[in-house]
Amino acid sequence: MSAGKKHARSDSEDQSVRVAKKPKTSEIADATLEGEPSTLKADKKKKDKKDKKERKEKKGKKQKKDELEDADQEEDQQDPVAVEAASESKPEKKDKKDKNDKNDENDKNDKNDKKDKKDKKDKKVKKKKSKSAEESTSTPDTQDAVSNDTTTVGPAPTTNDALQRNGAAYSYQQTLALGALSEDEIQAFLKKQEIAVSDQSGTNFRPVLQFSHLPTSTLLSKKPFSAYTAPTPIQAASWPYALSGRDVIGIAETGSGKTMAFALPCVESLASSPKPSHSKKDKTAHARAVVVSPTRELAMQTHAAMSSLASLVGLSTVCLYGGASKDDQRALLRKNTGADIIVATPGRLKDFLAEGAVSLSDVMFAVLDEADRMLDKGFEEDIKLILGSCPPREKRQTLMFTATWPTSVRGLAEGFMVNPVKVTIGNRTRAGGDENGEGNGSVELQANSRIEQKVEVVDPRGKEQRLLELLREAQKGSAKNDRILVFCLYKKEAVRVEQFLERRGIRVASIHGDLRQEQRTRSLEAFKAGTTSVLVATDVAARGLDIPEVKLVINVTFPLTIEDYVHRIGRTGRAGKKGKAITLFTEHDKAHSGSLINILRAAKQDVPEDLLKFGTTVKKKAHDAYGAFYKDVDPSKKATKITFD
Numbered sequence: 001m002s003a004g005k006k007h008a009r010s011d012s013e014d015q016s017v018r019v020a021k022k023p024k025t026s027e028i029a030d031a032t033l034e035g036e037p038s039t040l041k042a043d044k045k046k047k048d049k050k051d052k053k054e055r056k057e058k059k060g061k062k063q064k065k066d067e068l069e070d071a072d073q074e075e076d077q078q079d080p081v082a083v084e085a086a087s088e089s090k091p092e093k094k095d096k097k098d099k100n101d102k103n104d105e106n107d108k109n110d111k112n113d114k115k116d117k118k119d120k121k122d123k124k125v126k127k128k129k130s131k132s133a134e135e136s137t138s139t140p141d142t143q144d145a146v147s148n149d150t151t152t153v154g155p156a157p158t159t160n161d162a163l164q165r166n167g168a169a170y171s172y173q174q175t176l177a178l179g180a181l182s183e184d185e186i187q188a189f190l191k192k193q194e195i196a197v198s199d200q201s202g203t204n205f206r207p208v209l210q211f212s213h214l215p216t217s218t219l220l221s222k223k224p225f226s227a228y229t230a231p232t233p234i235q236a237a238s239w240p241y242a243l244s245g246r247d248v249i250g251i252a253e254t255g256s257g258k259t260m261a262f263a264l265p266c267v268e269s270l271a272s273s274p275k276p277s278h279s280k281k282d283k284t285a286h287a288r289a290v291v292v293s294p295t296r297e298l299a300m301q302t303h304a305a306m307s308s309l310a311s312l313v314g315l316s317t318v319c320l321y322g323g324a325s326k327d328d329q330r331a332l333l334r335k336n337t338g339a340d341i342i343v344a345t346p347g348r349l350k351d352f353l354a355e356g357a358v359s360l361s362d363v364m365f366a367v368l369d370e371a372d373r374m375l376d377k378g379f380e381e382d383i384k385l386i387l388g389s390c391p392p393r394e395k396r397q398t399l400m401f402t403a404t405w406p407t408s409v410r411g412l413a414e415g416f417m418v419n420p421v422k423v424t425i426g427n428r429t430r431a432g433g434d435e436n437g438e439g440n441g442s443v444e445l446q447a448n449s450r451i452e453q454k455v456e457v458v459d460p461r462g463k464e465q466r467l468l469e470l471l472r473e474a475q476k477g478s479a480k481n482d483r484i485l486v487f488c489l490y491k492k493e494a495v496r497v498e499q500f501l502e503r504r505g506i507r508v509a510s511i512h513g514d515l516r517q518e519q520r521t522r523s524l525e526a527f528k529a530g531t532t533s534v535l536v537a538t539d540v541a542a543r544g545l546d547i548p549e550v551k552l553v554i555n556v557t558f559p560l561t562i563e564d565y566v567h568r569i570g571r572t573g574r575a576g577k578k579g580k581a582i583t584l585f586t587e588h589d590k591a592h593s594g595s596l597i598n599i600l601r602a603a604k605q606d607v608p609e610d611l612l613k614f615g616t617t618v619k620k621k622a623h624d625a626y627g628a629f630y631k632d633v634d635p636s637k638k639a640t641k642i643t644f645d
């Protein structure tokens, strides 16, 4: 079944559920009245009317409650305490789904009629779409997005399968300027920036060393990167592949410009392809690109970055996230019917998909930001549903970006992609597994090398006092307003630490899952503006947030995973700047000592003797089903062929 058909059907199902709900209840009620005495009948009718009114009122109230409650289920999974609360609300959702399923069956006939009509219409749209895509590929000169300044000099190929995959008219062609560079220059850049590209197709595009090396386009003619001097390594190496329509896995240190690495190709791709048409009566927002983020604040930040590019070429963007009014977001979707780009947290996006306010059946570009987080247990099912609502992987372009790429998510990731190119920045194989720095304990996990990392082994009871000393030390004299981010593991702990600091005269705000969204936003804004120089946070703030000039990150309690440690400390030392991180390590965290030692060694940082005492072995992650004996193999790696003479 084609994606178009599949999704046209699920959209109409959603709609028919909503439209048909009322008539069905009354139909059933009417049927039960047949053959009853007329007075009884009238009484019953009156009673039914009253019941119906009450049901309606109840439904209205419940909907409002849902709107406020729903979102805390997603991002707060990062707060260990929130997990329980989140799972509690699931049965209710299931009930809702069961009811919908029943209605679906009752409405089958209605739906079939609608479906036939919709299929016919879809076929027409599809025909039109492929015709315009054909036209645009065969006449690249007329496309703004395709440069005339192209060449076949150098190893850059000129065509790719992506054109057939998603109907995009944009075709990446290497510019003359880039082709004119010597191979030595290219190799020196790749080596210096520690860029590794793994591509089974052997395409071998050159990295774009300068913005002027990108093919000209309407978007680039508006100079969106005038604030920057050159592409960052991840942008330089991944743009050619992403612009050519390939699926890309991009792994690069925190704060290295990964957002623009996917934002540019996304906007270029949409700007240069025909927009599918939909009936004016169709109130569903048909997104053409979807970016999924693990937290609300990150979704908002990414949305701001995407919309700064998208608005330059007249594309609309909408941000959907929990904890805020659904009505307002629904209104935005309606206003921009066909919101070209949706940046969303999974929970809220799922809600809008379920009610039919959003359709992803036109999506040609899907991005998982913080991809390893999006693919881990907490979000796996949501992502399956969201990507399952998009056209199949052969028909869309899928990009995944992150700073950490544990082997546990790689197999799942590849299942959502077609022959992805893996672009890795940084020498990620040098981490050692033992005292001599040998072995491969933490291969491919790397912290930003510009961050100075200190680890202090402390008594768990003395942590808060030590935190206070560290803050006072760090904000001495002219540094009194320096921004410092303090990480806790639990929401209750964050509340306690915030109160502790407040009582000692520190200007402090906090961000965690127990706060309302307005409070979270207010805290973050105050921290960004410098009104409060200390922000106490749980891991809701660990990933992606780009807060300028965070001078120091302090980990009061070690995070649940070593990946989270890398992301937490990555809130400092961004965009080429230096930063510092101090971690208070206690005996309770000893399970992480081996992996932390590897991270420190890989970044050439001191490893305190006290930490070594906890052991250097990296604890194997136990598999849910197979326990500790499970072998965590990297499915993307080819087996070594051994020949015996």
Ligand SMILES: Nc1ncnc2c1ncn2[C@@H]1O[C@H](COP(=O)(O)OP(=O)(O)OP(=O)(O)O)[C@@H](O)[C@H]1O
Pocket (backbone or CB within 6 Å): 228, 229, 230, 231, 232, 235, 252, 253, 254, 255, 256, 257, 258, 259, 260, 402, 403, 543, 544, 545, 546, 570, 574, 575
């Ligand atoms: N080419 C560039 N030159 C200089 N700065 C850049 C460039 N591209 C992006 N930046 C800036 O770098 C900062 C970090 O970028 P971004 O937030 O995309 O990092 P990231 O790699 O996604 O980090 P994280 O892994 O923490 O999510 C931002 O302030 C952004 O504006």
